[in-house]
Amino acid sequence: MTHRARPLAATLLAAVLCLGPLVPVLSVTAAPDSATGPDEALIRKLIKGMTIEEKVGQMFMTYAYGQSADDPDPAMVAANQAAYGVDNFEQLIDEYHLGGIIYFAWSNNVNNPTQIADLSNGIQDGALSQPSEIPLLVSTDQEQGVVVRVGPPATQFPGNMALGPARGAANARR
Numbered sequence: 001m002t003h004r005a006r007p008l009a010a011t012l013l014a015a016v017l018c019l020g021p022l023v024p025v026l027s028v029t030a031a032p033d034s035a036t037g038p039d040e041a042l043i044r045k046l047i048k049g050m051t052i053e054e055k056v057g058q059m060f061m062t063y064a065y066g067q068s069a070d071d072p073d074p075a076m077v078a079a080n081q082a083a084y085g086v087d088n089f090e091q092l093i094d095e096y097h098l099g100g101i102i103y104f105a106w107s108n109n110v111n112n113p114t115q116i117a118d119l120s121n122g123i124q125d126g127a128l129s130q131p132s133e134i135p136l137l138v139s140t141d142q143e144q145g146v147v148v149r150v151g152p153p154a155t156q157f158p159g160n161m162a163l164g165p166a167r168g169a170a171n172a173r174r
Contacts, residue, residue: 064080113154
């Protein structure tokens with residue numbers, strides 16, 4: 001592990017140490033009157049089979065640099081190495097068992113719809129190849145208005161600052 005990856009590893013270790021005693025309570029205890037069914041049984045079985053590292057990793061969402069799950073671009077690899085001690089999204093998911101990924105323009109994740117779809121499919125393939133087979137939550141900082149990460153041809157909406165002064169819910173619905 002590189003010296004730059006140690007802060008993330010230290011944070012994950014601290015989370016494991018702090019949250020470790022709570023995991024059995026949080027992951028197995030159900031309210032006595034809660035509904036039971038095949039989904040609940042499947043979820044309980046899934047959680048019971050996870051390591052503590054996988055459980056803690058599921059609570060984290062972060063970004064990575066690159067246009068694809070295994071982007072070989074030397075600049076993207078260097079940025080990921082500096083941030084996490086891994087080369088790409090796939091290695092980040094393998095190493096830290098993440099629960100989610102967030103896309104940003106500055107990390108070269110949102111260039112066009114086809115690229116975004118390919119990246120999303122690639123990281124989901126990586127997540128589903130993990131022992132827990134849990135898909136990732138994928139998000140982006142898309143507030144509209146000034147903050148737009150996914151540009152055209154995606155629909156562009158006005159930001160809340162533009163809608164708020166109009167003081168009309170009907171305007172927000174148009």
